[in-house]
Amino acid sequence: MFQPDLLRGKRILVTGGGTGLGRAISHRFAELGASLVLCGRRGEVLESTAAAIAGETGVPVETAVCDVRSGEAVDAMVERLWATAPIDILINNAAGNFLARTHLLSHRAVDAVLNTVLHGTAYCTIACGKRWIEGGRPGTVLSVLTLSALQGAPFTVPSAMAKAGVLAMTKSLAVEWGRHGIRLVAVAPGPFPTPGAWQQLMPEDRQTAPLARSIPLGRYGEHAELANLCTFLVSDQAGYITGEAVVIDGGKRHLGGAGPSDLLEWTDEQWGKLRS
Numbered sequence: 401m402f403q404p405d406l407l408r409g410k411r412i413l414v415t416g417g418g419t420g421l422g423r424a425i426s427h428r429f430a431e432l433g434a435s436l437v438l439c440g441r442r443g444e445v446l447e448s449t450a451a452a453i454a455g456e457t458g459v460p461v462e463t464a465v466c467d468v469r470s471g472e473a474v475d476a477m478v479e480r481l482w483a484t485a486p487i488d489i490l491i492n493n494a495a496g497n498f499l500a501r502t503h504l505l506s507h508r509a510v511d512a513v514l515n516t517v518l519h520g521t522a523y524c525t526i527a528c529g530k531r532w533i534e535g536g537r538p539g540t541v542l543s544v545l546t547l548s549a550l551q552g553a554p555f556t557v558p559s560a561m562a563k564a565g566v567l568a569m570t571k572s573l574a575v576e577w578g579r580h581g582i583r584l585v586a587v588a589p590g591p592f593p594t595p596g597a598w599q600q601l602m603p604e605d606r607q608t609a610p611l612a613r614s615i616p617l618g619r620y621g622e623h624a625e626l627a628n629l630c631t632f633l634v635s636d637q638a639g640y641i642t643g644e645a646v647v648i649d650g651g652k653r654h655l656g657g658a659g660p661s662d663l664l665e666w667t668d669e670q671w672g673k674l675r676s
């Protein structure tokens with residue numbers, strides 16, 4: 401589907417690259433020749449993923465233990481990485497989220513999500529952006545949003561707020577940094593099962609709802625589908641796309657326009673009865 405060397409020569413930093421979607425995206429980048437740096441808080445998780453990806457693809461995979469909630473830690477990580485070679489592409493994927501009734505959230509609970517998703521993304525983006533601009537180098541930032549950035553999401557309000565902020569950053573910096581050859585793009589996925597997201601957001605009680613009610617294509621996303629979209633967006637083939645967020649959700653976002661979703665499961669008999 402892609403040229404096998406599409407990302408050769410690109411050095412890519414993936415936050416949250418040790419697990420879930422970050423891992424799947426990283427794996428695809430490596431298959432296409434990119435060299436990788438995977439960042440996260442847990443060194444052993446990063447090492448295990450890096451070894452697996454390097455073993456399967458033969459490309460170098462570095463790791464960087466860093467809590468993106470700390471601006472100082474992010475600056476130190478990026479400074480250290482740049483000392484070896486500049487990063488060409490940043491993937492803002494690290495996130496925290498949980499289901500909760502918003503009026504009961506403590507300040508620390510709100511901060512745990514906002515600091516990771518909104519502040520962490522800003523710290524990583526600015527740390528790379530300033531080095532690209534000062535060094536006269538082009539760069540690309542891809543941020544992983546959620547559908548909630550576009551349409552809100554009850555019971556995961558700090559995440560929706562933070563991701564909406566990241567979308568605003570994407571559009572704003574596309575304009576401010578465009579003349580430096582820096583592109584900012586985003587993806588807004590619907591549900592893609594991962595252990596991390598399912599543990600936080602899909603308790604057993606929620607897993608019985610029929611998929612067809614909430615996703616027009618009737619299935620969850622596959623990791624490879626998201627990874628391929630990200631690959632295209634960060635590649636030079638997408639060099640004229642900036643400030644955009646691409647939704648990848650099996651049509652979930654448009655369900656509201658289809659009317660009440662229970663109608664999707666009506667039988668011919670039910671429709672016949674209505675007509676008569």
Ligand SMILES: CCCCCCCCCCC/C=C/C(=O)SCCNC(=O)CCNC(=O)[C@H](O)C(C)(C)COP(=O)(O)OP(=O)(O)OC[C@H]1O[C@@H](n2cnc3c(N)ncnc32)[C@H](O)[C@@H]1OP(=O)(O)O
Pocket residue numbers: 495496497498499500505506507508509510512513546559590591592596597600601602611614615
């Ligand atoms: C077809 C049907 C569709 C259904 C939809 C399916 C889902 C679709 C996907 C939607 C989009 C997904 C977005 C995602 O981001 S998924 C990513 C999930 N991954 C993670 O969250 C991994 C990282 N997460 C964490 O590290 C933690 O969860 C946390 C964010 C909480 C941060 O951890 P940390 O160790 O720093 O924080 P603490 O545990 O010390 O907690 C800090 C305060 O937060 C309070 N807290 C924690 N959890 C909860 C909770 N569940 N409810 C309320 N409050 C919570 C905690 O008590 C601390 O506050 P206090 O000190 O005041 O007690």
Ligand SMILES: NC(=O)C1=CN([C@@H]2O[C@H](COP(=O)(O)OP(=O)(O)OC[C@H]3O[C@@H](n4cnc5c(N)ncnc54)[C@H](OP(=O)(O)O)[C@@H]3O)[C@@H](O)[C@H]2O)C=CC1
Pocket residue numbers: 415416417418419420421422439440441442445466467468469492493494495496497516520544545546547588589590591592593594595596597
């Ligand atoms: N799965 C889904 O259905 C959807 C996911 N998304 C988005 O996709 C991305 C990946 O989610 P997913 O793979 O499902 O979930 P995961 O829980 O697997 O991924 C979250 C990653 O972020 C890292 N991380 C969390 N907090 C920090 C921090 N403070 N500093 C550095 N790294 C951190 C975690 O590693 P560690 O704990 O070691 O730090 C982990 O690798 C997120 O941005 C999420 O919002 C969007 C829509 C749908």
